[in-house]
Amino acid sequence: MLDIADELNRWVEQGRDFAVATVVGVGGSAPRQPGAALAVDRDGTAIGSVSGGCVEGAVYELCQQALETGEPVLEQFGYSDEDAFAVGLTCGGVIDILVTPVRTSAPEPSQGPDDPPAPVVDSTSGTLVAAVAAAVTTEAAALARIVSGPAELLGRALLVRADGSHTGSLGGHPALDRTAVEETRALLDAGRTTTVEIGADGSQCGVPLTLLVESSVPPPRMLVFGAIDFAAALARAGKFLGYHVTVCDARPVFATRARFPDADEIVNDWPHRYLDSQELDARTVLCVLTHDAKFDVPLLERALRLRVAYVGAMGSRRTHLDRLDRLREAGLTDLELGRLRSPIGLDLGARTPEETALSIAAEIVATRRGGTGVPLTGAHTPIHHDTSVTARRIGSVA
Structure with missing residues (x-):
């Protein structure tokens, strides 16, 4: 999400509700890496990209769905003979996409007792987006989000700065936030974007969690x-x-x-x-x-x-x-x-x-x-050699 944070902050300032789709996992050959994002507002305006065009249409619809329901969506897109010419990655890879809605305007009141309640969206999301946009333009910072775990925690995020201060919460247990801050800060020091897996004992909620940590550091x-x-x-x-x-x-x-x-x-x-x-x-x-x-x-x-x-x-x-x-x-x-x-x-x-x-x-x-520099034509080497995105596993919360 960090690659479109500035534009998202402008949407927040304008009071526009939107949904953000983020690549949270990649398998095989894929055009974009974890952290790549696409966002869609209620008017249908879209910014960013998650696949270079392969599945943008389907992800666009998922964003509209999330805006209507107010619920995050985790979806996997992959290649098969059946879907090669429909929805899927024709490059042969698999990507996991997390879509989270962000409400910046106040929800409309229900018209009566029988009307369905307004969708529940994390009220700090707009504030967090603004904090992310401000931080990544002036300092080293990292965004940690739950991308696998209990449905009620999916998409929860916190922003961690180099000095250890943070904005937001993962919404589970204070000990989980402390562990996430420590792990995120370590990855920020290395300028890495990766996933962190927290075991059931350490998550404080009885089931394993996976965090996507996106680091933004000054340019090399x-x-x-x-x-x-x-x-x-x-x-x-x-x-x-x-x-x-x-x-x-x-x-x-x-x-x-x-x-x-x-x-x-x-x-x-x-x-x-x-x-x-x-x-x-x-x-x-x-x-x-x-x-x-x-x-x-x-x-x-x-x-x-x-x-x-x-x-x-x-x-x-x-x-x-x-x-x-x-x-x-x-x-x-x-x-x-x-x-x-x-x-x-x-x-x-x-x-x-x-x-x-x-x-x-x-x-x-x-x-x-890690490339070879040889022509890809006729070669049998991987097209994407990037090894900067790997998984870290930790077992418990200190």
Whole structure:
């Protein structure tokens, strides 16, 4: 739901009732991962996506149903020969969809004693959506929701911030909320979206529960060293992929805003000195385009000892071999040197700065997702390699 939180908050501010459908489980090949969401308001306006088009129509109807009944709905969509051309995932996967209604306006009063009661919808839902939208735009936060368990708790949620404070409740037992906050906070620290299974003893309600935890953390960083034309193209590609892009070069005449309009930051400093000043996490990617031993050797000496996601360096194969000799002289081990992607990028036959940036970006994605970089045509490798969504199981509440 976090991917459409801003738009949902606008609906809350406008007093529009809506239902949110969220992917809460995936099996096999599926176009969207847990956390992907689609929302429909009472006027029939829809935003977001849960399947890339395969089952959107059926999910749209489920949202309208939830708006009418006021009850959450958990539905599974899968592929079979019978439903391949009807409702189903033609890509061969299975997805579980949780639909929860959100009422932001006051329910209409019953006309008489014989009229059915108004649907009961969690009165804090609108408030929670607003809190989620505010949190994910300014800080690290995670949303934990019950996606499997007693019907009366299905869809219950709480928002957890990095400092451990939270908004909302899972509606079961205070000990359940405490456990959910602890588990969610741990996943938030790692920037992970995953499911957490709580055993019957730990749920405090006699049956197992499954939580979907969606983490929203600041965008990962891409540090591009070397203010050359290839760096300008790579900065654009990095922004397209969702990175916070910094371009660093020791030469002020080259590292300018006019040359790098797409970069979030432009730094005039020696690359290794700037790197020493930064606190980087395991999602950070470093692209060394300096193409000059006096810059890239001291920089790579430090970079290859950091716990970052990717370190790549530009240069010919002859430059690469010379660079390896210099780095060995600086004391780097073969294991540390094995982390270096050089020459940088995948073999796409790239010539222009834009093609080279695409080559580098493709290698970064392949490294992040566990891809091979080989053509999918004729291959027998999985299309989706993402392993970031896994299940955690805990047995009891402390």
